[in-house]
Amino acid sequence: MCGARLEEFLDLGRQPLSDAFVPPDQDGEEFFFRLAVGLCPSCSMVQLTEEVPRGRMFHEDYPYLSSGSSVMREHFEGVARRLLETELTGSDPLVVEIGCNDGVMLQTVAKAGVRHLGVEPSGGVAARAQERGIDVRVAFFEEELAVALRAELGPATVVYGANTLCHIPYMDSIFAGVDALLAPGGVFVFEDPYLGDIVEKTSFDQIYDEHFYLFSATSVSRMAEHFGFELVDVERLEVHGGEVRYWISRAGERSVSPRVSELLAEEEARQLGSLATLQAFAAAVGSVREDLLALLQRLSSEGRTVAGYGATAKSATVNNFCGIGPDLVAKVYDTTPAKQGRLTPGTHIPVVPMDELAADRPDHLLLYAWNHAEEIKAKEQAFSAAGGRWITYVPDVRIT
Ligand code: SAH
Numbered sequence: 001m002c003g004a005r006l007e008e009f010l011d012l013g014r015q016p017l018s019d020a021f022v023p024p025d026q027d028g029e030e031f032f033f034r035l036a037v038g039l040c041p042s043c044s045m046v047q048l049t050e051e052v053p054r055g056r057m058f059h060e061d062y063p064y065l066s067s068g069s070s071v072m073r074e075h076f077e078g079v080a081r082r083l084l085e086t087e088l089t090g091s092d093p094l095v096v097e098i099g100c101n102d103g104v105m106l107q108t109v110a111k112a113g114v115r116h117l118g119v120e121p122s123g124g125v126a127a128r129a130q131e132r133g134i135d136v137r138v139a140f141f142e143e144e145l146a147v148a149l150r151a152e153l154g155p156a157t158v159v160y161g162a163n164t165l166c167h168i169p170y171m172d173s174i175f176a177g178v179d180a181l182l183a184p185g186g187v188f189v190f191e192d193p194y195l196g197d198i199v200e201k202t203s204f205d206q207i208y209d210e211h212f213y214l215f216s217a218t219s220v221s222r223m224a225e226h227f228g229f230e231l232v233d234v235e236r237l238e239v240h241g242g243e244v245r246y247w248i249s250r251a252g253e254r255s256v257s258p259r260v261s262e263l264l265a266e267e268e269a270r271q272l273g274s275l276a277t278l279q280a281f282a283a284a285v286g287s288v289r290e291d292l293l294a295l296l297q298r299l300s301s302e303g304r305t306v307a308g309y310g311a312t313a314k315s316a317t318v319n320n321f322c323g324i325g326p327d328l329v330a331k332v333y334d335t336t337p338a339k340q341g342r343l344t345p346g347t348h349i350p351v352v353p354m355d356e357l358a359a360d361r362p363d364h365l366l367l368y369a370w371n372h373a374e375e376i377k378a379k380e381q382a383f384s385a386a387g388g389r390w391i392t393y394v395p396d397v398r399i400t
């Protein structure tokens with residue numbers, strides 16, 4: 001983030017774009033890049049060593065839909081209600097969301113009649129938000145756009161982003177944009193996968209092209225300071241396998257919650273930002289690969305049928321790093337229309353509609369969408385009741 005030379009600690013090899021599901025008749029080559037992660041010894045940021053051009057990832061056909069999980073729909077309704085009650089209370093407030101996707105959060109704000117704008121570069125998902133009555137600008141958030149929005153709409157009371165800021169390498173332009181847009185006393189809030197959870201759970205599949213940064217309170221606090229801002233509050237969240245919500249204001253504008261120093265101290269105590277900790281994480285990732293491959297090969301040799309559940313972006317890292325193709329996982333069930341009928345990136349496992357599961361009755365389901373485990377297992381009780389078994393690989397490989 002600050003430009004110092006990174007110390008690389010994990011190499012996940014040659015990887016495709018995680019959300020580029022391949023049409024069976026595609027004739028052109030897939031795009032591949034080298035997925036590796038490094039630590040900045042100067043600012044403690046953990047980030048990818050190579051950047052994929054943003055237009056290759058976020059475009060008209062970007063398939064990910066935020067509303068695909070009922071738990072996430074409830075989560076974002078809660079976020080909107082909280083912002084409405086605590087921040088968007090003055091006269092004619094405005095919230096700008098960076099990466100609003102299909103409008104899962106802003107729909108509640110729009111229904112409340114509060115001024116809002118979603119900034120979303122992926123045209124297909126933006127159109128879904130617009131169909132819900134949400135104001136959306138189909139664009140990448142960056143300084144130039146933010147300056148134009150400030151002139152057009154006036155200052156924003158809140159700038160918010162979920163699972164989006166970690167996707168954006170150019171933090172200088174983001175903070176300059178937030179500075180241009182945010183009202184005095186306003187707040188910049190974002191929530192993203194937490195490095196602390198990723199290390200603790202060995203959830204290396206959180207690392208893929210779109211997840212450029214793996215944030216911690218330490219790195220975000222330093223980043224905020226670097227740009228004249230201040231980290232004023234943090235909240236640990238359970239969604240998506242463990243996240244942190246960061247509350248940031250211009251330096252000195254808000255009082256700082258004791259939760260910030262508590263989390264910073266916790267990170268210091270567990271040496272989250274040390275190269276040795278991250279190298280130990282990399283070794284644990286290697287063990288998960290060995291264990292998962294050994295289990296899938298054994299099940300295959302025993303003639304057991306294995307399918308995947310959830311064609312997540314995360315699964316691209318698992319499949320391509322471990323070498324899992326249709327020989328080991330016959331197909332992947334997923335509810336997303338734009339993924340169905342296509343092949344998983346790189347290793348080409350067919351993605352099929354969820355309703356094929358009942359007819360197929362595989363012996364095992366590899367839970368790629370492990371971050372939605374509770375919601376999914378509650379829905380799929382018939383599979384377990386009929387003797388089906390789940391395979392998970394976070395925090396380690398096991399059959400349940
Ligand atoms: N906030 C939603 C969406 C997360 S997916 C949720 O939490 O579920 C990340 C989204 O960020 C995608 O829809 C992508 O198109 C968008 N995005 C990527 N880069 C962006 C940028 N520079 N500005 C605004 N949105 C961006």
Ligand code: TYD
Nearest residue numbers: 068069310311312313314334335336369372
């Ligand atoms: P998710 O884990 O939210 O994110 P990512 O793609 O960034 O790793 O993706 C969940 C995927 O799983 C998505 O393609 C939708 C699918 N899914 C189902 O098919 N059924 C479900 O019940 C849920 C919750 C998700």
